[in-house]
Amino acid sequence: MHSETNYSSKVEFPAMEAPDQEEPRRKCFKTLADALEDARQGADKIGIERRVLDFLYGKTRWKSITRADWEQQVRIATTFDENLRRFGSARLLKEIADQVGVSFRAAVAPERTFAPALVITYHGSFSVTLRRLFRNFFPDGVAIAANGVYAAGDGAYALFAAREALLAEKPAFMAPDGRYGREAGTVSVLGAQLPLTDGAPFLAHATGCKVEWLALAWRGQGFAIEAVAGPQRVAGEAFRDYRERFYHFYAARLEEAFTGNPANLPLTANWRLMFDAMLAGKVYRFRRPTRQIA
Numbered sequence: 001m002h003s004e005t006n007y008s009s010k011v012e013f014p015a016m017e018a019p020d021q022e023e024p025r026r027k028c029f030k031t032l033a034d035a036l037e038d039a040r041q042g043a044d045k046i047g048i049e050r051r052v053l054d055f056l057y058g059k060t061r062w063k064s065i066t067r068a069d070w071e072q073q074v075r076i077a078t079t080f081d082e083n084l085r086r087f088g089s090a091r092l093l094k095e096i097a098d099q100v101g102v103s104f105r106a107a108v109a110p111e112r113t114f115a116p117a118l119v120i121t122y123h124g125s126f127s128v129t130l131r132r133l134f135r136n137f138f139p140d141g142v143a144i145a146a147n148g149v150y151a152a153g154d155g156a157y158a159l160f161a162a163r164e165a166l167l168a169e170k171p172a173f174m175a176p177d178g179r180y181g182r183e184a185g186t187v188s189v190l191g192a193q194l195p196l197t198d199g200a201p202f203l204a205h206a207t208g209c210k211v212e213w214l215a216l217a218w219r220g221q222g223f224a225i226e227a228v229a230g231p232q233r234v235a236g237e238a239f240r241d242y243r244e245r246f247y248h249f250y251a252a253r254l255e256e257a258f259t260g261n262p263a264n265l266p267l268t269a270n271w272r273l274m275f276d277a278m279l280a281g282k283v284y285r286f287r288r289p290t291r292q293i294a
Contacts (some may be wrong), residue, residue: 004082023040028089031257032222035083035092036076039097043075046082048267052275059190061259073262077218079177081266085128097133099222104137107212107227108171120200120230122157122254123268126216127175134173141165142288143173146180159199166207176200176250179270179286187251193277194251195285201246205233211246213253218263 029035053071062070073089084092107136108117119134121127135143142165144158162172181197188194204211211230231245258265270284277284 029083029087030089030091032095036080036133039076039080039083043079046075046079049276050259050274052272055275055279056258059259062262070262074265077263078266081126093132097221100225103225107214107225116169116172117212118204118209119171119212121175121214121216122177123175123270124266125257125264130216131173138171141171161204163206166209174200187247189251189254192274193283205239205242208233
């Protein structure tokens, strides 16, 4: 028997987290227009490794613009993402929610269906804002992040909570490219080796849930949701076989993101380090330990 979960269409957004004390004081952006204009003004100041930019431009499918315009859009996207992540406001988040709410809910919890969804994304494409939207649209779901109630540093607890939520037909959210947990293998993303854990495929295999890739995409005047259905466990499928399909799908989505529209390519620190290590003939394997159960 299916249990129904009511997701209210009226969402109250708490204030964004305050920036770290050591950071300079800045205004709290109340609208997307303000955050974007500030990003345009400060785009040239952000530090991105030149050889990383050269490499990604060589891989881009976005050939209709010049190298200089492509780089400027990447810089604006990176600064824009930082503005939303650190200096946004409840009002700004509501503005985004009003733009994407219908498609977000439809992707994660379609009406008249009760299939639980594991939402996966990556640490790019405005992922912190995406996670905040998930938490507010689905307050009964589980969002695994670096900090918070379901912190990735407390891996066993966070995975258990996500598993229980999915079994109770509530959605869960995570970015498998995170840096917590024990490395179980690597996948290639444009030649860079991405170390991964078994957490995400374990959840999907253990619960039989549907998997949904979500990303926030900037469309010039506002945001839209990009949703792509991921692989679901086949009856009797061994975990090892499913894990291979899961991460083949995940790597393909990452390559699609890194070669796509530069306006949706904020380059976070871990990915810059990963591509820079690859260009130096190395593998970036920095990982943070998770709490061990006594």
